[in-house]
Amino acid sequence: MENSLRFIPKMDDFLEDVEIMRFKAQLSSKVTANILRVEIENLRALIKNGEVAVADKASAFEHVKARAVNRIENKISDRLKRVINATGIIIHTNLGRAPLYDKTAVKTSEIVAGYNNLEYSVVDGKRRNRMVYVEDLLKDITGAEAAVVVNNNAAAIYLALNSLCKDKEVIVSRGELVEIGDSFRISEIIEESGCIVREVGTTNKTKSSDYEKSINSNTAALLKVHRSNFKIIGFTGEVTPPELVEIKSQACSGSLAVIEDMGSGVLADFSKYGFKSERTVQDAVNDGIDVITFSGDKLLGGPQAGIIVGKKEYIDRMKKNQMYRCLRVDKICLIALENTLWQYLSDDFLNIPVINAILESKIQIEIKAHMLNKMLEGISDIKTHVAPHNAMIGGGALPGEVLDSYAVFVAHQNKSAAELEIYLRNQEIPIISTIQNDEIILDMRTVNEGDFDYIKKVFTQLY
Numbered sequence: 001m002e003n004s005l006r007f008i009p010k011m012d013d014f015l016e017d018v019e020i021m022r023f024k025a026q027l028s029s030k031v032t033a034n035i036l037r038v039e040i041e042n043l044r045a046l047i048k049n050g051e052v053a054v055a056d057k058a059s060a061f062e063h064v065k066a067r068a069v070n071r072i073e074n075k076i077s078d079r080l081k082r083v084i085n086a087t088g089i090i091i092h093t094n095l096g097r098a099p100l101y102d103k104t105a106v107k108t109s110e111i112v113a114g115y116n117n118l119e120y121s122v123v124d125g126k127r128r129n130r131m132v133y134v135e136d137l138l139k140d141i142t143g144a145e146a147a148v149v150v151n152n153n154a155a156a157i158y159l160a161l162n163s164l165c166k167d168k169e170v171i172v173s174r175g176e177l178v179e180i181g182d183s184f185r186i187s188e189i190i191e192e193s194g195c196i197v198r199e200v201g202t203t204n205k206t207k208s209s210d211y212e213k214s215i216n217s218n219t220a221a222l223l224k225v226h227r228s229n230f231k232i233i234g235f236t237g238e239v240t241p242p243e244l245v246e247i248k249s250q251a252c253s254g255s256l257a258v259i260e261d262m263g264s265g266v267l268a269d270f271s272k273y274g275f276k277s278e279r280t281v282q283d284a285v286n287d288g289i290d291v292i293t294f295s296g297d298k299l300l301g302g303p304q305a306g307i308i309v310g311k312k313e314y315i316d317r318m319k320k321n322q323m324y325r326c327l328r329v330d331k332i333c334l335i336a337l338e339n340t341l342w343q344y345l346s347d348d349f350l351n352i353p354v355i356n357a358i359l360e361s362k363i364q365i366e367i368k369a370h371m372l373n374k375m376l377e378g379i380s381d382i383k384t385h386v387a388p389h390n391a392m393i394g395g396g397a398l399p400g401e402v403l404d405s406y407a408v409f410v411a412h413q414n415k416s417a418a419e420l421e422i423y424l425r426n427q428e429i430p431i432i433s434t435i436q437n438d439e440i441i442l443d444m445r446t447v448n449e450g451d452f453d454y455i456k457k458v459f460t461q462l463y
């Protein structure tokens with residue numbers, strides 16, 4: 001061991017090494033030095049533990065260098081980047097939820113690359129509140145009296161409750177106390193916002209009378225939460241949002257608000273386009289809901305944001321809350337959201353990727369699948385075929401909503417599907433696929449034709 005320790009290289013030994021130095025333009029010498037230091041220490045520990053013996057200085061040097069180069073390469077390539085989503089899950093929580101419409105992305109990057117009129121009116125040359133642009137659009141689209149936007153829907157719920165119900169009771173059905181992912185729970189958000197959770201009903205059934213019985217002088221709100229990521233089937237019953245408005249109007253308690261967390265926030269009537277009808281934000285406004293919250297990056301198809309629309313008196317209280325300043329959105333988000341909302345003023349919203357993916361017909365997807373399949377045919381060692389597959393809306397949008405789709409199934413002669421999946425995932429533009437029966441599945445509902453050439457290239461380079 002003592003022998004081996006003598007051979008451990010020093011930092012300076014690497015400073016002239018061409019293989020290490022070739023990363024100079026991408027990685028600062030400080031970061032490179034840190035990586036080398038860690039690998040030098042790792043070698044020291046390995047030798048001390050008797051796990052590695054090195055015969056000479058050169059092999060110790062090579063040992064450290066190989067590991068350092070590997071780490072540097074990983075660091076340089078494992079960055080935030082675009083991926084190809086071949087899972088068929090349209091709103092994929094791990095893959096950035098809603099992709100932005102390319103038109104919106106281009107426009108947003110143009111605006112943020114320079115100065116902009118975020119808080120300035122070019123009409124009268126005075127300061128202007130940054131929220132007016134999107135607030136006007138949200139009023140136009142939904143018919144609500146007022147609107148405000150914060151970081152995400154969780155923040156929206158928090159701001160609404162903290163502004164309207166602090167130290168008071170919020171009544172919510174036991175069947176709607178959902179966990180939304182990453183151990184984020186509605187009940188805990190209500191508590192964090194300074195409100196008292198008043199659970200009513202049971203997991204599978206809640207009746208109007210459950211709410212009515214629980215209303216007292218300390219009740220501030222009736223909260224309806226969309227059960228985004230699960231479905232209750234069988235012996236069930238829930239109180240609808242219009243029924244909550246009715247309960248409110250019958251209650252003696254004066255300042256009761258009906259709050260609806262819609263989760264996804266559908267702005268377009270899908271039934272017009274051959275998809276089943278979904279409750280829209282406009283429906284909630286028409287039902288007389290006081291405060292409605294939803295995400296910007298689920299079915300709306302915009303950037304991450306929490307949108308609150310509703311009655312002006314309530315929204316005004318939220319805007320005056322000191323917490324609003326902490327939760328407000330940044331300019332990049334506001335610009336992307338403003339652009340996305342503009343698309344809803346015309347049929348252009350149909351080109352928003354999530355909307356387009358949901359409304360794309362089965363036959364169109366089948367054609368796409370055969371097109372890719374044809375392109376992959378003849379690549380050595382792989383066997384492909386087209387078959388029906390179930391795509392999903394996903395992302396806590398519409399629970400259990402399965403969409404008919406088609407996929408290209410790929411098997412390799414001497415690689416397992418698991419190996420193939422890793423290979424696809426480790427490309428410059430990673431291709432994220434799923435596995436079934438030792439085949440790779442590329443669901444065509446979430447893949448664009450524009451990516452077919454690249455996918456073909458990746459399979460061609462497979463060795």
Ligand SMILES: *Cc1c(COP(=O)(O)O)cnc(C)c1O
Pocket residue numbers: 152153154155180225226227228229261262263264294295296305306395396397
């Ligand atoms: C997704 C979701 C949330 C959380 O929204 P974020 O934008 O992720 O903060 C809250 N409530 C419901 C019902 C949801 O579906």
